[in-house]
Amino acid sequence: MSKENGQGKVRVGIVGGTGYTGVELLRLLSQHPNAELVAITSRKEDGLPVADMYPSLRGHVDIAFSSPDKAELTKCDVVFFATPHGVAMAQAKELLDAGVKIIDLAADFRLQDIATFEKWYKIPHNCPDLLKEAVYGLPEIRRDAIRNARIVGNPGCYPTTVQLGLLPLLEGGKNLVDASSLIASCASGVSGAGRKAEISLLFSEASDNFKAYGVAGHRHHPEIVAQLQDLTDQTIGLTFVPHLVPMIRGMHSTLFARILPEARDTDFQKLFEERFANEPFVDVMPAGSLPETRSVRASNTLRIAVHRPDGGDQLVILVVQDNLVKGASGQAVQCMNLMFGLSEDAGLRHIAVLP
Amino acid sequence: MSKENGQGKVRVGIVGGTGYTGVELLRLLSQHPNAELVAITSRKEDGLPVADMYPSLRGHVDIAFSSPDKAELTKCDVVFFATPHGVAMAQAKELLDAGVKIIDLAADFRLQDIATFEKWYKIPHNCPDLLKEAVYGLPEIRRDAIRNARIVGNPGCYPTTVQLGLLPLLEGGKNLVDASSLIASCASGVSGAGRKAEISLLFSEASDNFKAYGVAGHRHHPEIVAQLQDLTDQTIGLTFVPHLVPMIRGMHSTLFARILPEARDTDFQKLFEERFANEPFVDVMPAGSLPETRSVRASNTLRIAVHRPDGGDQLVILVVQDNLVKGASGQAVQCMNLMFGLSEDAGLRHIAVLP
Amino acid sequence: MSKENGQGKVRVGIVGGTGYTGVELLRLLSQHPNAELVAITSRKEDGLPVADMYPSLRGHVDIAFSSPDKAELTKCDVVFFATPHGVAMAQAKELLDAGVKIIDLAADFRLQDIATFEKWYKIPHNCPDLLKEAVYGLPEIRRDAIRNARIVGNPGCYPTTVQLGLLPLLEGGKNLVDASSLIASCASGVSGAGRKAEISLLFSEASDNFKAYGVAGHRHHPEIVAQLQDLTDQTIGLTFVPHLVPMIRGMHSTLFARILPEARDTDFQKLFEERFANEPFVDVMPAGSLPETRSVRASNTLRIAVHRPDGGDQLVILVVQDNLVKGASGQAVQCMNLMFGLSEDAGLRHIAVLP
Amino acid sequence: MSKENGQGKVRVGIVGGTGYTGVELLRLLSQHPNAELVAITSRKEDGLPVADMYPSLRGHVDIAFSSPDKAELTKCDVVFFATPHGVAMAQAKELLDAGVKIIDLAADFRLQDIATFEKWYKIPHNCPDLLKEAVYGLPEIRRDAIRNARIVGNPGCYPTTVQLGLLPLLEGGKNLVDASSLIASCASGVSGAGRKAEISLLFSEASDNFKAYGVAGHRHHPEIVAQLQDLTDQTIGLTFVPHLVPMIRGMHSTLFARILPEARDTDFQKLFEERFANEPFVDVMPAGSLPETRSVRASNTLRIAVHRPDGGDQLVILVVQDNLVKGASGQAVQCMNLMFGLSEDAGLRHIAVLP
Known part of the structure; x- marks a missing residue:
């Protein structure tokens, strides 16, 4: 090779x-x-x-x-x-x-x-x-295209979590949730902003603090919408609010999707488990789980938990990843593995560092 | 006295x-x-x-x-x-x-x-x-009752932010937003859990980490719903997801409310500014602001910013407070001031400690 | 005035x-x-x-x-x-x-x-x-000169802790410790480096990390030595090693001084307590205390604890202050109060913010 | 096997x-x-x-x-x-x-x-x-004994850094530094205290804070002294002050040793480099280096830098390790490798996670 x-x-x-x-x-x-x-x-x-x-x-x-x-x-x-x-x-x-x-x-x-x-x-x-x-480098959605690609555009960090968290609900023409009123309330560690000498990223500014940013518009919003739109005939409407967390690595997305009346009997836990059963880097946790970002620190695993509070109409999907691994460099290596016929998890079997 | x-x-x-x-x-x-x-x-x-x-x-x-x-x-x-x-x-x-x-x-x-x-x-x-x-001790809603109360039940920390962030939208029989599909994605510093010797609150567990909790049910949910229900004839439906942030003090609530068709022309910024114009401890920030929890650290001020991304139908309200001050002890002192005829801000004029 | x-x-x-x-x-x-x-x-x-x-x-x-x-x-x-x-x-x-x-x-x-x-x-x-x-603005040493000064040079943050921690041992021609082999192992929160857009001060660099810096030479070293030299006829020799701590505010100095043979019977706890008995902003803690930086967060107090492990010849003095208050702006206000005949603690009675 | x-x-x-x-x-x-x-x-x-x-x-x-x-x-x-x-x-x-x-x-x-x-x-x-x-499990000092041991007592975390930082100065009957007045000013991340539900280890207590502890006596003191005493005929005198740092993992020791008059011409940098040249897990950094704990986070490497400020008589040795790896579990695995004739670094080649 x-x-x-x-x-x-x-x-x-x-x-x-x-x-x-x-x-x-x-x-x-x-x-x-x-x-x-x-x-x-x-x-x-x-x-x-x-x-x-x-x-x-x-x-x-x-x-x-x-x-x-x-x-x-x-x-x-x-x-x-x-x-x-x-x-x-x-x-x-x-x-x-x-x-x-x-x-x-x-x-x-x-x-x-x-x-x-x-x-x-x-x-x-x-x-x-x-x-x-160019192929959008999210293996869980475009594995075969990546295998044959000469150019891969590696996904943004937020888009990886939001897409994988909503994928089973939208793909394949399903009408399970109202795609026009999706909400993603996301939180990222500071390393997501890169190694840039900016005042707002200083320890003395970002530590012991929490804030939303980019509410009026964030570059990852059109990326997410375009990719989700590829999955469904429904028109995607997404409100996306990222937040900055005083931690180095880690990304947590809390996704809200309203269940359509005709889908009320769906077993969403099962839907997610089956969709990702063979994915080496997506872990659908048991019902009721509350994934922590540290559980994936320095690893390429993305974990998902599916909640339906009080059995109502609002689905709450929780997704965590390490923004620098599955959200960036690990995903890029995963794509490389596919492009060169290697085992998809070669060089990516690191266990998360906890504590 | x-x-x-x-x-x-x-x-x-x-x-x-x-x-x-x-x-x-x-x-x-x-x-x-x-x-x-x-x-x-x-x-x-x-x-x-x-x-x-x-x-x-x-x-x-x-x-x-x-x-x-x-x-x-x-x-x-x-x-x-x-x-x-x-x-x-x-x-x-x-x-x-x-x-x-x-x-x-x-x-x-x-x-x-x-x-x-x-x-x-x-x-x-x-x-x-x-x-x-007993009177529910949120002065911005029940000031006169507090003045005459013998017993005050001081509000929970999350409820204070969620109620004040939604108050102008719901009170007085207004039909501005769909009260049945409200969402509160909230985040609290660790001190909100109290000074308890629990593993999950250890530095080595909570630091460099972010997670949701209480998704299946949290004690503050019925408190918020009951109080909001008092404001409106619409039936309140609220999805509430709290998260734990690696910071000591601070609480941030990101509230999502869907604007009703008949309310699309509302000037929401003005609505909030007018509602809280005379409140000593509620600061409605200029349009476009992104309040940070550190801007209220150790002070009794609660800050609100009103967003309407792309001028669409989804309102995003951002609210910050210090969970130990306006979210607890400061609010209690504010109630005491009212109950004893003191200046409402007596002993509560501290400027936030930043950085 | x-x-x-x-x-x-x-x-x-x-x-x-x-x-x-x-x-x-x-x-x-x-x-x-x-x-x-x-x-x-x-x-x-x-x-x-x-x-x-x-x-x-x-x-x-x-x-x-x-x-x-x-x-x-x-x-x-x-x-x-x-x-x-x-x-x-x-x-x-x-x-x-x-x-x-x-x-x-x-x-x-x-x-x-x-x-x-x-x-x-x-x-x-x-x-x-x-x-x-110009008068060096450390009130505990030069109070009268400050009262009459037109120009005050406000001390550096490290120098304040090291001088006040060693003052009772050196002033007045005392021969209590070997002044030629003093050691100061100090630690500062990141705000001590100022609000500068530098890579090394980023949250992602300074968080979850600890390091020494300036070991080969730091600007505060000559300042400390010159001031200590004013107190004693012994020749001052000081090894000074500052460290960077992942916290916003706070400074901790661990000072090592070797007790001279003729001073072995000294009651050092009493020496310190008497020296600072009337100081409004120096708190000599009870014997055995371990001062924490958070105990002075956002306050102008500096706390000192005196240790003599195993009753041996090595004194260990622990000193904490808020680097932005007693280590900078609070001390400057304290000087202003003196220069204008105000109460020395006017505007400086804030209680530390803890937790 | x-x-x-x-x-x-x-x-x-x-x-x-x-x-x-x-x-x-x-x-x-x-x-x-x-x-x-x-x-x-x-x-x-x-x-x-x-x-x-x-x-x-x-x-x-x-x-x-x-x-x-x-x-x-x-x-x-x-x-x-x-x-x-x-x-x-x-x-x-x-x-x-x-x-x-x-x-x-x-x-x-x-x-x-x-x-x-x-x-x-x-x-x-x-x-x-x-x-x-039983054999004390510090491979850099007792490699052969560990190979043949049935019982290994794995060293404490502080003792590992202090011993390796002083080893080249004391072993083999050298008279390079005054062994009777050694000082170790050390700092540990909170995980060093274990996963215990104690108030002092809570995030809200340990975060944004720095303090010394165990000044009057710490269990690692006799361990260090006994081990160092085995290296030299001089009588060991050590003042040991540990501090708690708001980080999860990481340990930093700042060691002070006074150079004896007859050893003033020693090339200490070279001494350290030669001593550890063949050690797989000890990295003597170039002269002037300032090791950071994060540079060894989650790895079994221990890094050392040797300083002699102003070319004077006080040596300052800086040592960093991950307290849970080289300071505990990694060192234990290193011992296991030796005890079973495996490559000493088998399973221990992880690169530090930075940032």
């Missing part, structure tokens, strides 16, 4: 390895049995050993950052973009032409509607043709 | 001063210009100077805990119960007979429906007659 | 009110019974109401930031500089000439040795004459 | 698997390539699937807790005791007689001096003979 290492290992490059999704890719890939890390680029940190920036990698990652022009990314089998929005689409064509597959952890290949992309990300999309062939 | 101190100061007793609402009462009352702290009871800590348990009070509170039988509570003008549920109702009659007013921070006098009380609190209610005369 | 408000209130200006010491000054001064806040400058935020930046001040502080040139600081009685190093010394002369007193919370007037200042702060000192008359 | 599984895997039992060292053993051992988990005992939780108590283990650990009498621990090759002090010594003889090796994570086999044990742990030691053969 691989171009030249002769060991059957996938040769991996990372563009932009200095942020949190970058260092998480390094943690996962440097322990991956079927991957070989060959290049990490950073224009600013050219020459700096990666482990000098992240001492946690001392003894595990020996290579240095290199500037993008020196990195010889075309010798890789796959390149991950852990970069700001807009970088992947600028470099995609050259890499694809060299036979390199691409997994973008930013938003360049998430939204098929270019106008929507440009509205929310404030940059023009410069490769509409490639966008058309 | 006072029985014997000759200084016009209200003589105050506290039953159960060792928990978080107790120490917060001590912080507020020992600095209150019109109150004199005369007794704090604790059977277990009889004789222990209060400041030995709470060094933060060294130099400010000189009295010791005394056992309930020695405390001479009947010489007080008012007694606060910062106790487990059931204690206040056992002692209420004797105190009232001695002319002492009562403010209970537990649930004994919150729920007028005895069956509901007994279902949720698992103890019989032993003074139905007193319950009837 | 005051220039023009006719109410006997000190007219106060603040230069640089956007940082943490600035907002803390605002919290303290806007509740101060003898002070009137007349101007807060910020070049960048000119015209912005202060409460728009800090919603915690809504309803308490009505004025807006003004640019330094418009601020009419010369009409103040006193101006606090909550600015980066170098700002106060640039503006000091003009203000003094107008009869305005100055309290600098930065380092411009802390170090009498100009070479040392310039070595550590990397800027030239441009008013050596004013420096000579 | 193994008794019956026929796969060359070590058959492992855990007594007391419900605490934090227990769940950490489960995390490590269930992913260990050469170990098979066959029994976990808990009298209280008999029959409860382990993953029901720790959802983080869902999908990874399938067995249930069993009561000690049913557990058939004698069929194991090794049994870990993650129990309160006193349990291992009560069961040791029976297991040893059945050919089972023992690794005790409590203190039963740490202190060779029985009087000292009984003074600090308040229970009689009931198997002095076995104590004599």
Whole structure:
């Protein structure tokens, strides 16, 4: 499968390895049995050993950052973009032409509607043709397409939880809940905002505090709506309110969906259990469970609990994941595994770190 | 107004001063210009100077805990119960007979429906007659009744935020939102659970974590529903999901209410601003605001922001308070001020501690 | 005492009110019974109401930031500089000439040795004459000088704890401990680093983490040594290791001093208690106490506990304070009170917020 | 090597698997390539699937807790005791007689001096003979003895950091530092106190707070002193002050040692680097480094940095580890690897989780 290492290992490059999704890719890939890390680029940190920036990698990652022009990314089998929005689409064509597959952890290949992309990300999309062939990298919904993809747009963190939490209710033309009045009240650890020197992300600002943000509009809203709309003929209407939690990692989504009168007899617990029975990274917990974000800390597992308070008409779906793993870098590795015919959980079997 | 101190100061007793609402009462009352702290009871800590348990009070509170039988509570003008549920109702009659007013921070006098009380609190209610005369201590709704009350049932923390966040939408027979499908997705700091030696409240369990709890049923749900029902002829239907946040103090409620077709032209920002214009402790923030719990830390202020995403039919109301102040002890002092004809904000003008 | 408000209130200006010491000054001064806040400058935020930046001040502080040139600081009685190093010394002369007193919370007037200042702060000192008359603002050591000062250099946060923790051992020519081998192992909450957009101060970096910093050299080291040297004829030798703690406010210093053979019979507990018996803001705790930073959170109190493990030769002094109050803004207000003949604890009687 | 599984895997039992060292053993051992988990005992939780108590283990650990009498621990090759002090010594003889090796994570086999044990742990030691053969499980000092041990007393968390941080200075009869005036100012995350329902460990007590504890005496003090004394002919004198940090995992020790006059020319950086050059789990960082606890979170690595401020006579050694891994369960597994002739780092190659 691989171009030249002769060991059957996938040769991996990372563009932009200095942020949190970058260092998480390094943690996962440097322990991956079927991957070989060959290049990490950073224009600013050219020459700096990666482990000098992240001492946690001392003894595990020996290579240095290199500037993008020196990195010889075309010798890789796959390149991950852990970069700001807009970088992947600028470099995609050259890499694809060299036979390199691409997994973008930013938003360049998430939204098929270019106008929507440009509205929310404030940059023009410069490769509409490639966008058309790009696959949205949520394996639980698009596993086969990912297997055959050259370009994967890795989902946003919130969208992963909201889609998987609503999937069994909407897919396949089901009329189980009112798709026009969905509500997602979500909460994220601070690492979800990235490794950016911003006042609002300081410890002294974000600690011992809780707040909503993006209520008037958040980039993940159109992404979620577009993907959910693909699942159903009903018109999706979603109110999405993200909140910032004083924790490093972790994402919790509390989803509210109103059960349609004709679906009142549905066994929703069973519906979810059956839908995800064969999914390696989705854990439908027993009825009555209250999933905690720490139960998935540093692991690629996403856990779901289904509640129907008082047996009424309001479903409450609780979903947790680690925003940096299943919500970002772990999901990207899961996609890589699929794209290269590896075991889907290769390098992703870590048990959550608790406490 | 006072029985014997000759200084016009209200003589105050506290039953159960060792928990978080107790120490917060001590912080507020020992600095209150019109109150004199005369007794704090604790059977277990009889004789222990209060400041030995709470060094933060060294130099400010000189009295010791005394056992309930020695405390001479009947010489007080008012007694606060910062106790487990059931204690206040056992002692209420004797105190009232001695002319002492009562403010209970537990649930004994919150729920007028005895069956509901007994279902949720698992103890019989032993003074139905007193319950009837008890006033629910939310000044923004029942100010005049509180002024004349002998017994006040201080509201729960969640109920305070949910009621004040929905009040302008429901009171006075308005048909602005669908009262049958209200949703409250709330989040509380850990101190809301009290000072109890429970595994789930340990730092190593609650830190760096986020979870929902009480989804199948929470004691504050019937309290909120009963109080909201008093405001409107519509039938209240409320889905209430509380969450636990790794912070000490602070409560944030995200409320969802569906606007009725006939109310689409309402100026909701103005509605809220006008309703609370004269309230000393409710701050309706400018349109677009995102209130943070830290903006009210250690203060008696509750802040509200009104959102209507995309101008659609879903109202999103954000409410923050300090669960130990406006959500408990501060509100109790506010009631005391009303009951004794003091300035409503006496002893409650603290500015929030930020950062 | 005051220039023009006719109410006997000190007219106060603040230069640089956007940082943490600035907002803390605002919290303290806007509740101060003898002070009137007349101007807060910020070049960048000119015209912005202060409460728009800090919603915690809504309803308490009505004025807006003004640019330094418009601020009419010369009409103040006193101006606090909550600015980066170098700002106060640039503006000091003009203000003094107008009869305005100055309290600098930065380092411009802390170090009498100009070479040392310039070595550590990397800027030239441009008013050596004013420096000579400046008084180091630690009231427990220099109360009378502060009363008469026109310029006060407010101490650094670490220096306050280390000096007060060692003061009884060194002052007055005592030979109680070996002054040449003192050790200060200190720990600070993150707010001590200020409100700066730096990666290392992000929640995702500083939370759930502990580290030493500045081991090779820290600006507070020469400040501490110079001040301690003023107390004794022994030559001061101090090893100072600060650490960063994942908490917002709070400072804890663990001081090690070796008892000299001739001092082995000293009653150190008594020594400390007597030294600080009349200090309004120093609390010597009972023998065996273990002070917690939260016991002084948001208050101007500094607590000390004296330990002598196994009755041996090593003294261990534990000191806690709130780095933003006694370690910065509270201490500055304490100095102001002295400079204007007010009660030393005016506006500073806040009880610590616990929990 | 193994008794019956026929796969060359070590058959492992855990007594007391419900605490934090227990769940950490489960995390490590269930992913260990050469170990098979066959029994976990808990009298209280008999029959409860382990993953029901720790959802983080869902999908990874399938067995249930069993009561000690049913557990058939004698069929194991090794049994870990993650129990309160006193349990291992009560069961040791029976297991040893059945050919089972023992690794005790409590203190039963740490202190060779029985009087000292009984003074600090308040229970009689009931198997002095076995104590004599027990080996103190710090591989970096006693690797060969561990290889041949039937009983290992796993070191305390603080002792591991203090010993490894001072080892190169004291072992082999060196006279490099004054061993009589050593100082260890240490800081631990809250999980170090275990999973106990105690008020002082609550989130609302321990968060946003920092304090020293055990200054008058701590159980790890005699353990450290006894072990250090084994390394040198100098008489060890150690002042040990532990502190509690608001973080879950992590331990940081700041060690102070006074350089002897004859050792002033020593290259201490080189001394440490050479001593630990071949140690798989000790990382001597480059000169000037400031190790962070998060750089070893969830990994078995211990990092050391050597400082000599201003080139003076005071050495400052900084040491970090994860208290639950190298400070407890990871070290125990490292010992197991040695006892069974496995690669010393088998099952322990996890990269630290950062951020």
